[in-house]
Amino acid sequence: MPNRSIDIRSYEGVRDLGPLLEFASRSFAERLPLNACWHPGDIAWQLMPDYDRPHRVRMWLSGGRVEAVTMFPKVNQLWLEILPDAEELLPELIERAERSVLRANRQTFSIRAFEGDTRRIAALEALGYVAGEPESVSFRIDLAEPLPDSPTPKGFRVRDSVDIDPGARAKAHRDAWDDLSEIGQPNARSQFSGDHYRGLMTAPNYDPTLDILVEADDGTLIVNAVCWADERSGVGVFEPVGTHARYRKRGLTKLAMREALRRIQERGLKTGRVGTAHFNQPAISAYSGVGFELFDRGRWWTKVLGVA
Numbered sequence: 001m002p003n004r005s006i007d008i009r010s011y012e013g014v015r016d017l018g019p020l021l022e023f024a025s026r027s028f029a030e031r032l033p034l035n036a037c038w039h040p041g042d043i044a045w046q047l048m049p050d051y052d053r054p055h056r057v058r059m060w061l062s063g064g065r066v067e068a069v070t071m072f073p074k075v076n077q078l079w080l081e082i083l084p085d086a087e088e089l090l091p092e093l094i095e096r097a098e099r100s101v102l103r104a105n106r107q108t109f110s111i112r113a114f115e116g117d118t119r120r121i122a123a124l125e126a127l128g129y130v131a132g133e134p135e136s137v138s139f140r141i142d143l144a145e146p147l148p149d150s151p152t153p154k155g156f157r158v159r160d161s162v163d164i165d166p167g168a169r170a171k172a173h174r175d176a177w178d179d180l181s182e183i184g185q186p187n188a189r190s191q192f193s194g195d196h197y198r199g200l201m202t203a204p205n206y207d208p209t210l211d212i213l214v215e216a217d218d219g220t221l222i223v224n225a226v227c228w229a230d231e232r233s234g235v236g237v238f239e240p241v242g243t244h245a246r247y248r249k250r251g252l253t254k255l256a257m258r259e260a261l262r263r264i265q266e267r268g269l270k271t272g273r274v275g276t277a278h279f280n281q282p283a284i285s286a287y288s289g290v291g292f293e294l295f296d297r298g299r300w301w302t303k304v305l306g307v308a
C-alpha cells in the first residue's frame, strides 16, 4: 500500500490498549497458519499490571489502525510484527531500529523471527541478517478432536479464578516462578503481587473462567494456567503456566491445561497454542504430555551493524 501516511509513536496509555489488542488479534488471524509475534493474550500479559501508562511499545499507525509493532526486549534485540498487507514496512522499520541500536553504542543487533515464516526470513537475509541463537519453541493443539480425559487425583480439584482472592492468586504465581532451578535459574524470584493480579484483571480480554487452577484439599493453589481466547483467529493461548515446585511431575499441569482447552473448545475455538524458551525442558515435556505438537521455532537473526 504505497503513499500511506504512517504515524509512528509509543504506547501512551489505556486508550492505546484497544487498538493494540485489535492489532494482535488481526495479525494472529491474518497470518494463519503462520505464527505471529503476539496474541492479544501476550499483549495483555506483557503490559500488565498498569495499562494506563506509557510502555516501550512502538506502534506504526495508519488512519488510526495499528499496522506494525516493535518492542525491544533488550537494547539490541527486537521483536516485531506487521499485518500481512503492510509487510512492505519491514525495511524501514528495521532501519529505524538499527539506528536506535547504534545510538545505544551497540554493534550487534538481533531480530526474532519464526522459522516457519520463510518470507520474513528471506527479507531479513536480504538486509544482511544471518541465523543466530535459538530462542523459543511454539506448540499447538487441534481442538477439532475431543480431548482425552485426565482423572483428577485424590486430594486435588480443578477450579477457575472467579471470585479468587487476589493475594492467594498472586502467591500461586510466585510459588511456581520462584523456583526455576530445573532450568538453570536458581535465583529467579517473582515480584507478582495481589496488585499485579488486580491490574491483570482490568485487561479487557482477561477471563477468570479461563484462568485455571489446581487446588489441594488444604486450599493451597498448586497450578495456575492463564488461557486467553481470541475469537477472530480461533486461537487460545496460554500465558503464563506455572506449578508449585513441590507438586511438579504429577500430571497436575496437564489437568489444568486440558480443562482450559475444553472450555475454549466448547466456545468454538479451533486451536490452542503455547510457547516457551527453547531450553525449558520441563515445559516442553508438560506441553507434549497435554497433547500439544511442536510446530515452529523462534530464532534470533543477527547482524553486525556498520558492516556491509
Ligand SMILES: CC(C)(COP(=O)(O)OP(=O)(O)OC[C@H]1O[C@@H](n2cnc3c(N)ncnc32)[C@H](O)[C@@H]1OP(=O)(O)O)[C@@H](O)C(=O)NCCC(=O)NCCS
Residues within 6 Å of the ligand: 176, 177, 179, 180, 182, 240, 241, 242, 243, 244, 247, 248, 249, 250, 251, 252, 253, 254, 255, 275, 276, 277, 280, 281, 282, 283, 284, 285, 286, 287, 288, 289, 290
Ligand atoms: C513447566 C511446568 C509448569 C510443568 O509442570 P508439571 O506439573 O511438572 O507438569 P505435568 O506433571 O503436568 O507434566 C506433564 C508431563 O510432562 C512430564 N514432565 C514434567 N516435567 C518434566 C521434566 N522436568 N522432565 C521430564 N518430564 C517432565 C511429566 O512427567 C508428565 O509426563 P506424562 O504426560 O508422561 O505423564 C513446571 O515445571 C513449572 O512450573 N516450571 C516453572 C515455570 C515455567 O517454566 N513455566 C512454563 C513457562 S512457558
